[in-house]
Amino acid sequence: MAKVILEDIGVPVEKLLSQSEYDKNLQAMRKLEKTIVERREEVAAGWGPKYVERVHKKGKLTTWERIDLLKDPGTKVFPVGTFVNYGIEFGDPPRTSPGAGVVTAFVKVCGKHTVVIANDNTVASGSWWPQTPEKIIRAQEIALRLKVPVIYLIDCSGLNLPEQANTFPGKYGAGKIFKMNSLLSAEQVPQVAGVFGDCIAGGGYMPIISDKVVMTENAYMVIAGAALVKGGKSQTITSLDIGGPDIHVHLSNCADMRAPDDPTALEMIRREIEALPTSAIEYYRFNLSPVEPRFGTSEIAGLMPVDYRMAYDMRQIISRMIDASLFWELLPNVGQEMIIGVGRVSGLYTGFIANNQFLTEHPEDPHKSRPGSLLYQQGIAKISAFSRACNADGIPIVWLQDISGFDIGTEAEKHGLLGYGSDLLYTNSTNTTPMITILLRKASGAGYYAMSGHPYDPVLQLSTPITRLAVMEGRTLAIGTYRTKLDHNFNIITDEPEERAKVEGGMAAVEARITEDMDPFRSARQRDTDEIVLMGELRDYLKTIVEMSYQSIGYRRVKTPRIWSLHDMAAMFRRI
């Protein structure tokens, strides 16, 4: 019976924990969320009102105003890479580069998801800082993977030259953006560019490969701007005269259309997107309408314990991300430390792989139980098989990580976890179905890798306010570092007060440093994660990326649920 039957897994909050506990969790989370929201606003403000005014004075809109006109009215924009370069200062006098001077976001235009790459013209005239190319390339990569149209809103004065050594030459230097332009074009991913102002040197190459280029009357594209032409050729001429729409739309054909102003250019871009084939999202819902979960996604914030060592019911987190809280859990009785199954996100089938946090049965010894959030032999085998099956069936996979790592010790080695783990890495490395990784809380060591962490190319990796991404926890590293000074219970051996104080101080310092490094802002700043999102936003981000995974047809396998290989898996184990 190849039917897909989903069961209601939702349990109301009051049956899970006391009101006071829930409130306490919520309060702790709100504090973290507040910081995130404040910092987002700080980044979105660019270099502040003075620069906004400067943009307006030139008869231009700011980047965020442009995005606002571009998007479908009433829809939400989903930025990625907001905190790249956050808190880093460059140059003398030192200056920050909010968002690395570029906005990359998922934006709905004419009912279709698009990836928007927009230079922030309120930050150093949209110039490219260290990590700006990498941030742009990442957005292009997501679009390339999912074959989602890319819209470039260009207003860029070129490389930030004092920092050129960090942006120009490398494998992921600015030039890679143009390689990505080419690959997107070669893969027939629609690219539409609007040029709204400066578009100099490298910036000049970015729009040209796009299928359609709109230029406003304020825009110019040049290999070298007026200053360089003056230096090199002793000609005094404005950049607009060198490469404005009069030249590029009509004479050189480096652009297609001219627009009198920003709003008209954005309308023209919208019309280009409108002319693209319609999205396949509705088709792949298989006649099922999207529904919200039975319990609000916002409740996740109250379900996550304040203490990161405490367990919680992972199934209840899943139930608050999926349509109607309906879930088909496969193989619930084997490898119980892992949860696998299928739910719908916006009516679209999505596979989930998550760590069970609770104590579970030992498969060989009915009298023993084992801690959750670890990878054991059967759990690895189970998620590996599920990952392969989803890939075979074309179901996008959401990896919900709250993982401390692989089990260690004699049993782990005897069970060949190195081998099973490598099998899992191989599976995930060669999967072609889109994978989305959510670092819900702990993302430790090889567990982070095994569950499709960033190096395994998920189409999107999200962190939460409580994500702890590291090889190991600070406390663990402190014990490791000072292991010769500790007994079996990790107590300091020496009674010498001075020596004790030294060890205590040293261990505290190691722990503090690691804890600081695990701050999600650290990984977001250096692009080790795509975005930090609030718990209550997880489902919206998921809906967007899952819809994006189903929007285009013809580029990846999507099977009718009738012939999923998942049914084989379920059928075989039903007999056991």
Add this chain to the structure above:
Amino acid sequence: MFQRVLIANRGEVAARIIKAANKLGVETVAVYSAADDESPHLEDADVRVQIGGAQSKDSYLNIRAILQAALQYDCQAVHPGWGFLAENALFARLCEQQKTTFIGPPAGVIALMGDKARAKETMKAAGLPLIPGSDGVVAGVDQAREVGDRIGYPILLKARSGGGGKGMRVCRDEEHLPEMYEEASIEAEKGFGDRGLYIEKFLEKGRHIEFQVLADRFGNAVHLGERECSVQRNHQKLIEEAPSPALPDQLRQQMGEKVARAAAHAGYVNAGTVEFLMDDEGNLYFMEMNTRLQVEHPVTEEITGIDIMEHQFRIAANQPLALQQENIVFKGHAIECRVNAENPFEDFKGSPGKITRFDPPAASDEKIRVDTHIREGATIPPFYDSMICKLIAHGKDRETAIDLQLAALKDFTIEGVNTTIPAHLALLDSKEFRSGKYDTGTVPRVLSALHEEGKD
């Protein structure tokens, strides 16, 4: 806005385009034929380029030469004016291809409206009433007879690809139908390479009413009211006025809105004119859409205060329409007379030659407008139309406008060539015209009277 525009036209038309371009800070490239190398307007252009011989086909209809000039002189756009290539879909298409913006509608719409039968189908679908007649081209004389029986005689046979009165016959009874059908289709074949004829009811005393529309590429369209062009001689307009004395305000508003909607619906972009025939009972029937600016656009400009050609440039540069229908108001009355180098006493025979004296009435703000390229000593070459000047009078009402125009015409001295001024004076002062109850039959009536007087 474009940096530089090429003017694919000559004479008065070119002068009008230069004026609009100057207003917008756009440089102009004027092309000219061997016969026009002393045309006064060339002095006002930024660049002048000779593109070929005196015959229109070698110069103003020489698509390749004009396109080449646009490329060579770095033009962003080309303005075709009216006449010559203004309604040539191929020219528009070739411009599009080389990315010289054609200041006018898209090539596809030019082609659509150029096919009279398809134009009617389109506008009918868009809600405009059609004159009773055949449903497109008739298959043969038998079908023509069926249509005649249905709508009643007299009927008009018209060439599908026609214009300027060619391939057109008025048939008053069934008896003459086979003969006239044959004549018209042969003439159509000769003139346009297309024998296709369609039939419509002939309105004996129809009035020619046309609505001006402006549409942008974003689906916005407005109408600028109507003009009446019933003072015609062999389908050539002599005098035009706005508003029409025959159209009640309510009908203007109602029809105007319909026209604007229909134009947008048909994918029309830029300035265009929707022509109607009005019968005795005040019914308006869609005739055709002219996909260009009209010669007589100044009367509309005068009563609306809107520079239509400026909007043509703006729309072509992809600017959204800056006009809102509710803000367009009609003020007073305007009358235009086409002053041509023709002899009205010899059946308007062309009278080319050197203009030895040119002393137009003084232009006065919002009262008298003189649209011309002519200066004293200029020549009207024999190869093209013989337009010397357009004289436009704007008064607070029709009576005032007529009086202003009469005074201006009397004050106009042109020597060296014959002009149509005497005809204008007679027409304007005729009881029929003054009463406002004129039609397309007025000119022959008034002018034959003038003739008789001349003989006396």
